[in-house]
Amino acid sequence: MDSQFADRMSSVHKSFIREILKVTEDPSIISFAGGLPNPRFFPVSEVAEAAQKVLGECGYAALQYATTEGHPPLREYIAKRYAEKGLKVSPEEILITTGSQQGLDLAGKVFLNKGDKVIVERPTYLAAIQSFGMFEPQFLSVPLHHDGMDADALDRALSEHQVKLVYAVTNFQNPTGITYSSSKRREIADVLKDRNVALIDDNPYSDLRFMGEEVAPMKAFLGDQAIMLGSFSKLVSPGFRLGWICAREEIMEKLIVAKQAADLHSSCFAQRVVHQYLVDNDINSHIEKIRAAYRRQRDTMVEAIEESFPAAVEHTRPEGGMFLWVTLPEGISSLELFGRAIKENVAFVPGQAFFANGGGENTMRLNFSNSDEERIVEGIARLGRAINSMMS
Secondary structure, eight states: OGGGSOGGGGTOOOOHHHHHHHHTTSTTSEEOOSOOOOGGGOOHHHHHHHHHHHHHHHHHHHTSOOOTTOOHHHHHHHHHHHHHTTOOOOGGGEEEESHHHHHHHHHHHHHOOTTOEEEEEESOOHHHHHHHHTTOOEEEEEEEETTEEOHHHHHHHHHHSOEEEEEEOOSSOTTTOOOOOHHHHHHHHHHHTTSSOEEEEEOSSGGGBOSSOOOOOHHHHHGGGEEEEEESTTTTOGGGOOEEEEOOHHHHHHHHHHHHHHHSSSOHHHHHHHHHHHHHSOHHHHHHHHHHHHHHHHHHHHHHHHHHSOTTOEEOOOSBSSEEEEEOOTTOOHHHHHHHHHHTTEEOEEGGGGOTTSOOTTEEEEEOTTSOHHHHHHHHHHHHHHHHHHHO
16 A cells, blocks of 8 residues: 555654644643744734735735735835845845745755755754655754854764755754854854855744844855745744745745745735735834743743752753753653653653654753743643652
8 A cells, every 4th residue: 555655755754743732632731842822912903904905905916826926015025124134135035935834845845856965953843854854865963052053063064975955943943942143153154155055044933032132144144055934923923824935046946936836826815914914013013022921931931940840950041932942861751751741731842853863862842932921830840740750
């Protein structure tokens, strides 16, 4: 029966997180597992007004087929936002995608043949492993430190292997929450310059900084060698499934062909509604509300961990984003801990799912954005009991 299917399907598995989320549908379970924005900040009434305006003013066009590249005013808006961060980007260098996840899929289609080598962080974003994995590459994992990818290890990997892509989440990394320092970005750019390799800078969380200083995107250090991914999921709504990929013209031409073959174009109605919402509302004010809430939730989780977890347990202290990373003592399995935690009615993501080449058995990812402070305190207390019972 398996002979019916493509060989690639045997090496790519279901999303570990999606499977875990099925377990957490029970409302009695406090879940730190999903990478979910807090729905309290979805601008429901404002989006309703934007949708009504779009249908009233250009309903026929909004419900018709559209160009693959995306709604021109939305692409212009994104280019303007980049300009505000000091990056000169043309709207023609921006392709609207069905979530930034599609950007990974399109990059895989454009760059990867079976057996090609892709460098990823250790640990890395689980869905990137899954998305690139469809094209049957060989993953090379480079250690991730508190300030970013190990530049020396990256240099060695590039010297020893013919690499097609380097993939990184440089701001508030998923899963660890760490951010690449400015000096680390410069080091990595120095390693990559003059090498025929592209860096995919996956950056859905950059606007969610609630402490510390903003750092320029990798494109500011690396120029056209950097391919940028962005998303409206964390700022407006994940339900729209709208993101974008930004790349130089030569790459963009290939990406457009790949997208035409995939879905013709992302929802033009959703694009027009999001653009109308952005035009009619103060997005920076909206972002500040999200930042303030996530800062409180992050601080609550950090304080609860330090109160409830054993001293031997380590954790990151993110300056933004939605996640923090926990490292248990060697020999303590987070997968086994998950079973105990569910009995305590609390859930997380065991860390080994984020390692492309194995490892991470004693790590786990916690999401702080989708729970209020009261549930965070109670959930971390439950998780602390499970950890203490294992370690004793």
